[in-house]
Amino acid sequence: MQAISVQSAQGNYDIDVGDALLQSVGAVIAQKIPKARVVALVVDQAIEHTWAREVAASLQAAGLRVVTHVVHASEENKSIAQVEKIWRFLIAQRVQRSDVLCAMGGGIVGDMAAFAASTYMRGIATVMIPTTLLAMVDAAIGGKTAVNLPLSSDALDASLSKDLQTNLPTHSSPNLAKNMAGTICAPAWVVSDVRTLTTLSAREFRCGLAECVKHALLADESMLSWLETHREGLRAMDPQRLVELVHRSVSVKASIVSRDEHEQGERAHLNLGHTFAHAIESLMHDQIHHGEAVSIGLVAMAAASQAAGWWPNADKFQISKRLDDLGLPVRMPASVDREQLKNAMKLDKKGQSGAIRLVLLKGLGRPGVLDVASEHVINAGLDAIGA
Ligand SMILES: NC(=O)c1ccc[n+]([C@@H]2O[C@H](COP(=O)([O-])OP(=O)(O)OC[C@H]3O[C@@H](n4cnc5c(N)ncnc54)[C@H](O)[C@@H]3O)[C@@H](O)[C@H]2O)c1
Ligand SMILES: [Zn+2]
Incomplete structure (x- = not known):
């Protein structure tokens, strides 16, 4: 235990x-x-x-x-x-x-x-x-x-x-x-x-895995590599691997909420990929589960982080491939109107006068909040997921 x-x-x-x-x-x-x-x-x-x-x-x-x-x-x-x-x-x-x-x-x-x-x-x-x-x-x-x-x-x-x-x-x-x-x-x-x-159904299990990848991105490279190394054990539901997965993932969230219980600052980092994800969910609610939208949202987040100049070598980490290897979706499953998606992103969380606020990465384990994301940054995220 x-x-x-x-x-x-x-x-x-x-x-x-x-x-x-x-x-x-x-x-x-x-x-x-x-x-x-x-x-x-x-x-x-x-x-x-x-x-x-x-x-x-x-x-x-x-x-x-x-x-x-x-x-x-x-x-x-x-x-x-x-x-x-x-x-x-x-x-x-x-x-x-x-x-x-x-x-x-x-x-x-x-x-x-x-x-x-x-x-x-x-x-x-x-x-x-x-x-x-x-x-x-x-x-x-x-x-x-x-x-x-x-x-x-x-x-x-x-x-x-x-x-x-x-x-x-x-x-x-x-x-x-x-x-x-x-x-x-x-x-x-x-x-x-x-x-x-x-x-649990395989689909619900994968939805949880998407949040584990989010936690890995908020933690460090070792957790991301761990997920890759133990992919098969996780798929086979090996109890020891599952205990380690949950333990590692919980540790990331627990340390953040221990420092910022009432979301005055750092707890917002747990929204990594979620502005994209919530917008995708709002347009495709009957086709997609939250964890699946998070997976696609993380791919968009990585591309947006790179476009913002925050994480110049983001593509080196192959976020999309890693999620795909875990059986998670990495692109929009059907075409949606890009403007509608952007409008949904504006509605997601209080931004400054209608601006889109994004949690992005400056590197693995180095999240930050971009208060006013430019069109260029948002479009780069949406391009990466085929939206
Ligand atoms: N409080 C928070 O900080 C926080 C954070 C993230 C999400 N949430 C909330 O969590 C909810 C989503 O949770 P979820 O993904 O667990 O979905 P869920 O509660 O809908 O559970 C998914 C499905 O699995 C079934 N199920 C549960 N345990 C099972 C088991 N062991 N075996 C077989 N079936 C089982 C459920 O009946 C349900 O059909 C959302 O309402 C979301 O807002 C809260
Ligand atoms: Zn979530």
Whole structure:
């Protein structure tokens, strides 16, 4: 098992990564949160009859009362209506301030259940048990919780301030303002058991890999080479390789969020490739998953970094080939209107008076923010992905 510690203003917490950790979840919670009597297990439907059962058995064996609430993971369900159902469930089960909520599943269930926990009785302890690669290396790390809000036609009304409109992240679901309500609340513990990844679809696994490549680019060359060297082991789901992958990737995000929990600066670097990716998602939401858009976005980012003069020898690192070797897409899967893509990029994050802001690299492990990206830089990125 590998352990990583995250620093948080609300108290430091551990992230444990290993193989076959689920059976010890009960004992660890009993030791970390000794006052807890009840554990509310909020689980992703996809793992209700498999991995969630192991956790429930382990909690019961540790003398805890387990109550389970199942959620169907979809962006539409990542809603305040579902959170209210969780709150009502917690009340009905007489879950107290000293008890625990375990959020178990992918990023959707994790974000939403952790939001419910961080607001129920002004916050009860949360344990994150991510079961997708993306949730292990990204969503479950850093304490951000969220639900989506409906983007009704009223919300686009001209009466809405321009500032709010330009800040509405709409990416993957056209009628949703993604992650518009949420909290930053440190969990009590994060536990990732890579065995749970064996039931994940190959496509979802690859989506997580794209975020791992992003972390590698934010780290150093050794992690990028590691990914290349262990490609086969990863494809074969070798548990040791998976533990190392998650551990390395989590370490990158954990160190960034430990330094900048509330995104005052450095945490924004985790958006590497994401301005391109969110724009691609917003135009192709029914054809592409987030991780796939991130992969294409990273290729665009590398070309844009080179065009900006920040990373003159970016092409030497063959980002596109490395992603392709991992089975990830590196070009637009269908043609889109370039102007529409640029408009979507302008809407993604608050730029200066409609300018496109990009996180780019000055070299491996050397990210920075270009506040006003020129047409030349953006076009170079879009050329590289055939947009
Ligand atoms: N809080 C953060 O900092 C943060 C960061 C990145 C992403 N996110 C959020 O994470 C969400 C995406 O997370 P995701 O990629 O995990 O998607 P997801 O939650 O939709 O999970 C992907 C699919 O896999 C299924 N699944 C989960 N675990 C499984 C398993 N072990 N075996 C088989 N199927 C399984 C789910 O039911 C779902 O169908 C988005 O809502 C995004 O906004 C949050
Ligand atoms: Zn992402």
